[in-house]
Structures are given as C-alpha cells and as structure tokens.
Amino acid sequence: MAFGDLVKRHFVDTRPLGVPAYRRIWLGQAVSNIGVHVTVIAVGQQVFELTRSSFHVGLIGMANLIPLIVFGLWGGAIADAVDRRRLLIAGSLVAWAATLFIFVQALLGMDNVWLILLAVAVNSTGFAITGPTRGAIIPRILDAELVPSANALNSLIYSLSAVIGPMIGAVAMTTGGFATAYALDAVLFTASLYAALRLPALPPLGVVTRPGLRSVIDGLSFIARSPVLLMSFVVDIIAMVLAMPRALFPELTAERFGGSELALGWMTSAMGIGSVAGALFSGWVGRVKRQGVALSIIIAVWGLAVAGAGLVHDLWLVVLLMAVGGVADVISSVWRQSILQLYAPDEMRGRLQGVFMVVVSGGPRLGELRAGATATAFGLTGAWVGGGLACTVTVLIVGLSVAGFRNYRAR
Structure with missing residues (x-):
C-alpha cells in the first residue's frame, strides 16, 4: 500500500473541510475554543484569589451545569422549531455578551464573586443553546458519510484547545492580569460568531413542534422508544459514572508521587493528549459499520x-x-455523536443534541462524585481500579445484550 493511501485510510479524514459552511464552523470553533479554555482557567483563579475558598471555585461547576441542563433541553427543542442559523447566532451573542461582562468586571476591578458566577451562568446558557444547535446543523450541511469524519475533526480541535488554551491563559494572566485573559477570549470568540453569520438559512424540516415542555418530553420519549439511541446514552453514562477517575488525581499524586504538581499536571493532561492522538488517527472510524458493538468494545x-x-x-x-x-x-464520542445525528430524523435532532449535551456534561460530574464517595468507603485503589473494571464488565453485558443496539449498522 502506497504511503498516501495509508495516510488516507488511517489519518484524520479531512474531506468535510471541503464543504465551505462546515469549514467555517470548524475554523471558528478551533479559534474560539482556545479562548473558552483561557477563560476557564482564569475564572477559577480569579474566584480563588477573591475568596481563598475551593468551595467557591467548585460553585463555578454548578453555575455551568444548571444552565446546561435547563437550557440544553430547551435550546434543543427550539432548534427543531426555528431557523437553526438564527438560533446559533442568538446563542452566540448571549455567550459573547457574558464574556464581555466578565472582561469588564475584571477591567474595572469589581471583585465580586457572585457577579462572576452570574456571568458564568449566562455564558453557559449561550453554550447550552449553541451546542445542540451546532450539532443539529452538521447533518444538514454534510453528506451522511462525512458526518463521522466531521465529528472526529470536531473532537480534534476540542482536545487541542483543552491543551493549548490553559497554557495561553496562564501566560495572559501572568503578563496582563485577568482582564487580558478575558479580552483574548472575547476577541477569539468573534471567529465562531463570523462562522454562524456566514451559514445559509436552515429552516426546520418535517413536522414542526412548538418548543416547550411538551416538545422536550416528546424528544425524551423518542429516545426511550429507540433502543439504539437509548443505549448510546446508557453506555456513555456507564463509562463516565463508573470509571471517571479525575477526582482521585490529587490523592494519587499525594500517595505515589509525593504531591508533585508536575505529576498532577501530567495526569490531568494525559486524557487530552490521548484524545488528540485518537482524533488525528481516526481515518478508520467512519468505515466501521457495526457501531453498537464497536462502541461497547x-x-x-x-x-x-x-x-x-x-x-x-x-x-x-x-x-x-x-x-x-x-x-x-x-473514538467513543465520535461514534455516539454520529449515531445520534444520523439515526434521528431532522425534526428531532435539536432536542436529542440537547439531551446529549446534558449527558456529556453531567456524566463526568456524577463520576467524580462516585469516585470520591467510593474512595472514602473502599480506599483509593478500590475506587479507581474497581470503577474501571466495573465499567468494562457492565458495558459489555448491557451493551451487547440489547439486540437492536448490538445489530445496529451505520447508515
């Protein structure tokens, strides 16, 4: 096999970038996601310096999570009922306004932690609207065969930004303070807003349901009646709740590596490094047809x-x-997102993307709670190793026992 063919088969598939609308979205996200991670590290540090309290830093997670749950479901319902381009622009403006407010409060030295948490919640609201909307747009602007490759490309830039953004944020805070870091995020975010403005009109297809509680319930009912979709959420919850060890990193560092901050940094970055490598060499992922079995494995x-x-x-x-x-x-993320985008009808995609966001955001946090509680009861090794083994056994039993999911083939 020629080297060029080998690269095409195994390196990340870049064909979706040949579609101008997707290319602009991808580049916009690549730039703006760096700014998002700059703000993440800066907000945590600013809140800690104001309060000297890890509890208040922990409240940032709640300020993010609650809007993601509420507006993720609601924003997904709206995405099924209105022009998705307009909704993406509106959600982007909400998030951008919140970023500008965080910048202003730092510039003026307001030093009010509750204002910061409020701005974080508003920013999370904008993200909860744009996330499901953007996910529902992808299958509208790409052929079905390119959707898995697009999800791999999206995962690549998210993983890279998670590594690059905090480093840039640390430099920005050191050289210019918090206002400099937030200003950088505000400037970088314009790339994502520009991409949204350049999209074509994307009116709803099929039956339009008025957004509200009824439409959200309809979306959840659709998942419950669809074994393939339901199991794609279930296996993700199994993975994150039973095996996510992030809350145990500090204790492992203290017990085995003398509390070294360098060791903690390497452990924290390890998954991101692996995610970048996995996304780069994801050319084969879109060729896997039995995605239910593959996802379980x-x-x-x-x-x-x-x-x-x-x-x-x-x-x-x-x-x-x-x-x-x-x-x-x-790889799991690429397949789960692809199943969701291609299995569901277009008039349901926004709502299902909202549920996807809630699961993806809530699962790791529940996993951290599980890890901390089991470490208290069974010790560090029992919580860490037991969680990983429980995940492996459970996902194979549950994932392979549902015939519809086991036999699912990518469309």
Missing part, C-alpha cells in the same frame, strides 16, 4: 485503561494508560 477498553492506571506506580505508565483511555474516549 471501545468503552470496555476505556475501563481497562483506567483500571490499569490505578494499579501502576510509575508516573509514565499512569500517563500512558490514561492517554490510551483518552484515545478510547474520543
């Missing part, structure tokens, strides 16, 4: 990688195994 690999990382005592092995977990996680 790759999540089982995630669980085994996590369990292995909890057993070893060399930092490089912990990082390597968590990076393997990151590879499995990003």
Whole structure:
C-alpha cells in the first residue's frame, strides 16, 4: 500500500473541510475554543484569589451545569422549531455578551464573586443553546458519510484547545492580569460568531413542534422508544459514572508521587493528549459499520485503561494508560455523536443534541462524585481500579445484550 493511501485510510479524514459552511464552523470553533479554555482557567483563579475558598471555585461547576441542563433541553427543542442559523447566532451573542461582562468586571476591578458566577451562568446558557444547535446543523450541511469524519475533526480541535488554551491563559494572566485573559477570549470568540453569520438559512424540516415542555418530553420519549439511541446514552453514562477517575488525581499524586504538581499536571493532561492522538488517527472510524458493538468494545477498553492506571506506580505508565483511555474516549464520542445525528430524523435532532449535551456534561460530574464517595468507603485503589473494571464488565453485558443496539449498522 502506497504511503498516501495509508495516510488516507488511517489519518484524520479531512474531506468535510471541503464543504465551505462546515469549514467555517470548524475554523471558528478551533479559534474560539482556545479562548473558552483561557477563560476557564482564569475564572477559577480569579474566584480563588477573591475568596481563598475551593468551595467557591467548585460553585463555578454548578453555575455551568444548571444552565446546561435547563437550557440544553430547551435550546434543543427550539432548534427543531426555528431557523437553526438564527438560533446559533442568538446563542452566540448571549455567550459573547457574558464574556464581555466578565472582561469588564475584571477591567474595572469589581471583585465580586457572585457577579462572576452570574456571568458564568449566562455564558453557559449561550453554550447550552449553541451546542445542540451546532450539532443539529452538521447533518444538514454534510453528506451522511462525512458526518463521522466531521465529528472526529470536531473532537480534534476540542482536545487541542483543552491543551493549548490553559497554557495561553496562564501566560495572559501572568503578563496582563485577568482582564487580558478575558479580552483574548472575547476577541477569539468573534471567529465562531463570523462562522454562524456566514451559514445559509436552515429552516426546520418535517413536522414542526412548538418548543416547550411538551416538545422536550416528546424528544425524551423518542429516545426511550429507540433502543439504539437509548443505549448510546446508557453506555456513555456507564463509562463516565463508573470509571471517571479525575477526582482521585490529587490523592494519587499525594500517595505515589509525593504531591508533585508536575505529576498532577501530567495526569490531568494525559486524557487530552490521548484524545488528540485518537482524533488525528481516526481515518478508520467512519468505515466501521457495526457501531453498537464497536462502541461497547471501545468503552470496555476505556475501563481497562483506567483500571490499569490505578494499579501502576510509575508516573509514565499512569500517563500512558490514561492517554490510551483518552484515545478510547474520543473514538467513543465520535461514534455516539454520529449515531445520534444520523439515526434521528431532522425534526428531532435539536432536542436529542440537547439531551446529549446534558449527558456529556453531567456524566463526568456524577463520576467524580462516585469516585470520591467510593474512595472514602473502599480506599483509593478500590475506587479507581474497581470503577474501571466495573465499567468494562457492565458495558459489555448491557451493551451487547440489547439486540437492536448490538445489530445496529451505520447508515
């Protein structure tokens, strides 16, 4: 096989970038996501400096999560009833306004933690609207065969921004303070807004349901009646709730690596490094047709990688195994998103993307709660390794026992 053919088969598939509308969305997200992660690190540091309280820093997570749950479901329902281009622009403006407010409060030295948390919640509201909307737009502007490749490209830029953004944020805070970091985010966000403005009109297709509680319930009912969709959510919840070890990183660092901040940094970055590698070499992912079986297996690999990382005592092995977990996680994400986008009819895609956002955002947080509680009851190793093994066993039993999911083939 020629080198060029080998690259095409295994390296990330860039064909979706040949579609101008998607290319602009992708580039806009690539730029703006860096700014988002700049603000994430800056907000946490600013709140801690104002309060000297980790509890208040933890409240940032709640300020993000509650709007994501409420407006993720509602925003998805709206995305099925209105022009998705207009909704994407409106949600982007909400998020941008919140970023500008965070910048202004830092510039004026308001030093009010509750104003910061309010701005974070408003920003999260904008994201809860744009996330499902953008996910529902992808199948409208790309051929079905390109959707998995587009999701891999999206995962690549998200993973890269998660590595690059905090580094840039740290430099911005050091050289110019919090206002500089927030200003950088506000400027970078314009790339995403520009991409939304350049989209064509995307009016709803099929039967239009008035957005509200009834339409949200209809979306949830559709998932409940669709074994393939339901199981795509279930296996993700299994992966994150049973095996996410992030809350245990500080304790593992203290017990095995002398509390080294460098060791903690490597562990924290390991999954992101793996996700970047997995996305870069994802050319084969779109060719997998039996995605239900493949999804169950790759999540089982995630669980085994996590369990292995909890057993070893060399930092490089912990990082390597968590990076393997990151590879499995990003591949899982591509398949779950592709199943959701292609299996559902267009008039349901916005609502289902909203549910997807809630699960993706809430699952890791529940996993951190599970990890902390089980570590208290069974110790660090029991919580870490037991969670990974429980994930592997559970996902194989549950994922492969549902015939519709087991036999599902990508359309």
